[in-house]
Amino acid sequence: xxxxxxxxxxxxxxxxxxxxxxxxxxxxxxxxxxxxxxxxxxxxxxxxxxxxxxxxxxxxxxxxxxxxxxxxxxxxxxxxxxxxxxxxxxxxxxxxxxxxxxxxxxxxxxxxxxxxxxxxxxxxxxxxxxxxxxxxxxxxxxxxxxxxxxxxxxxxxxxxxxxxxxxxxxxxxxxxxxxxxxxxxxxxxxxxxxxxxxxxxxxxxxxxxxxxxxxxxxxxxxxxxxxxxxxxxxxxxxxxxxxxxxxxxxxxxxxxxxxxxxxxxxxxxxxxxxxxxxxxxxxxxxxxxxxxxxxxxxxxxxxxxxxxxxxxxxxxxxxxxxxxxxxxxxxxxxxxxxxxxxxxx
Amino acid sequence: xxxxxxxxxxxxxxxxxxxxxxxxxxxxxxxxxxxxxxxxxxxxxxxxxxxxxxxxxxxxxxxxxxxxxxxxxxxxxxxxxxxxxxxxxxxxxxxxxxxxxxxxxxxx
Numbered sequence: 001x002x003x004x005x006x007x008x009x010x011x012x013x014x015x016x017x018x019x020x021x022x023x024x025x026x027x028x029x030x031x032x033x034x035x036x037x038x039x040x041x042x043x044x045x046x047x048x049x050x051x052x053x054x055x056x057x058x059x060x061x062x063x064x065x066x067x068x069x070x071x072x073x074x075x076x077x078x079x080x081x082x083x084x085x086x087x088x089x090x091x092x093x094x095x096x097x098x099x100x101x102x103x104x105x106x107x108x109x110x111x112x113x114x115x116x117x118x119x120x121x122x123x124x125x126x127x128x129x130x131x132x133x134x135x136x137x138x139x140x141x142x143x144x145x146x147x148x149x150x151x152x153x154x155x156x157x158x159x160x161x162x163x164x165x166x167x168x169x170x171x172x173x174x175x176x177x178x179x180x181x182x183x184x185x186x187x188x189x190x191x192x193x194x195x196x197x198x199x200x201x202x203x204x205x206x207x208x209x210x211x212x213x214x215x216x217x218x219x220x221x222x223x224x225x226x227x228x229x230x231x232x233x234x235x236x237x238x239x240x241x242x243x244x245x246x247x248x249x250x251x252x253x254x255x256x257x258x259x260x261x262x263x264x265x266x267x268x269x270x271x272x273x274x275x276x277x278x279x280x281x282x283x284x285x286x287x288x289x290x291x292x293x294x295x296x297x298x299x300x301x302x303x304x305x306x307x308x309x310x311x312x313x314x315x316x317x318x319x320x321x322x323x324x325x326x327x328x329x330x331x332x333x334x335x336x337x338x339x340x341x342x343x344x345x
Numbered sequence: 346x347x348x349x350x351x352x353x354x355x356x357x358x359x360x361x362x363x364x365x366x367x368x369x370x371x372x373x374x375x376x377x378x379x380x381x382x383x384x385x386x387x388x389x390x391x392x393x394x395x396x397x398x399x400x401x402x403x404x405x406x407x408x409x410x411x412x413x414x415x416x417x418x419x420x421x422x423x424x425x426x427x428x429x430x431x432x433x434x435x436x437x438x439x440x441x442x443x444x445x446x447x448x449x450x451x452x453x
Contacts, residue, residue, distance in 0.1 A: 259360030300362040303369040334446040
């Protein structure tokens with residue numbers, strides 16, 4: 001049985017620690033061990049979490065995305081050893097990253113580390129977004145966009161200080177950057193924030209399934225194409241050229257060729273594909289398969305128990321930078337032999 | 346061992362994940378593993394043929410990708426295929442490349 005590791009990320013000052021403190025008051029988090037990555041010389045955050053001090057390991061080497069990955073691995077191995085010796089007990093781990101962290105290296109550590117991958121699994125990425133300052137951060141900081149793109153759940157913070165119109169605009173923008181993530185706020189109950197949280201949650205309809213949720217502006221190059229067949233849609237955001245794009249495939253997919261295609265796609269373009277998330281109907285399989293990846297990394301595919309509500313069709317969401325959705329659609333069709341037009345038949 | 350970085354136990358690629366509860370895999374037993382391996386080699390060869398390369402199993406445990414000029418590279422996990430193939434071909438395999446997409450369409 002592997003232990004889920006929840007990654008709590010968000011830009012500097014976006015309220016990660018405040019959210020974590022609140023989450024830890026909930027009984028469902030009683031069995032959580034917490035790892036805090038700390039940026040700078042003086043550790044402040046861990047003092048705020050003394051309630052769980054037995055299980056806190058402070059990572060002291062600064063930015064998690066370039067230097068601490070080994071320490072993340074060491075800290076998790078240490079936790080696992082302590083648990084094996086029955087010195088501590090926990091049933092999940094929360095890692096709070098620095099505000100400048102790219103979530104990908106930590107997720108990569110969980111998946112690729114030869115020991116950790118047998119004991120821990122990705123429990124989902126929760127990203128805090130400051131409702132007051134996020135617009136500016138998203139405009140200018142690639143880290144903020146990557147954190148949002150990697151999120152399975154986005155938690156809007158400081159909504160009590162934000163203008164309602166600005167909050168609505170921000171929500172729309174977050175939906176364009178990452179249509180697959182559900183958005184909650186810190187004003188919501190802990191149960192609501194944590195409910196149904198995980199990397200393979202598909203309760204939220206994947207954007208682009210319908211023909212009328214297209215959020216493109218009038219300058220969208222694919223606008224005509226989208227409405228012509230309705231089997232893919234995309235959403236632009238000016239933030240660093242991010243595009244989210246979804247494919248809907250009605251025909252069952254050849255798993256082997258799909259794997260070959262996605263592996264090659266992420267091998268060449270993983271730096272620009274912030275997120276892939278999807279649910280697949282495979283040839284010869286009754287149950288759906290969930291796949292999700294962040295940049296070059298794809299987690300072990302999940303064999304879901306049943307189909308979510310709605311039509312039984314494959315859906316794939318890409319969050320990309322500087323790649324044309326039409327290129328991806330054409331490439332998928334060329335490799336798998338399934339075109340959107342054929343899927344419509 | 347990874348032939349690129351030397352790390353042990355690195356062959357748990359997502360397309361061939363070690364079978365465990367909740368994980369979708371065709372890596373359940375020897376028969377299913379070999380059948381899927383055969384399909385993966387066939388799929389990879391459809392792409393590799395774009396640069397006239399060919400993939401095969403080597404001594405039952407590793408893989409070898411070979412060029413028509415006699416060059417070859419042996420590696421232990423299919424997750425290393427594309428870096429090895431690109432090094433051997435001296436050119437990239439870009440699934441968004443128009444020529445490769447056309448090649449794949451012609452294969453069907």
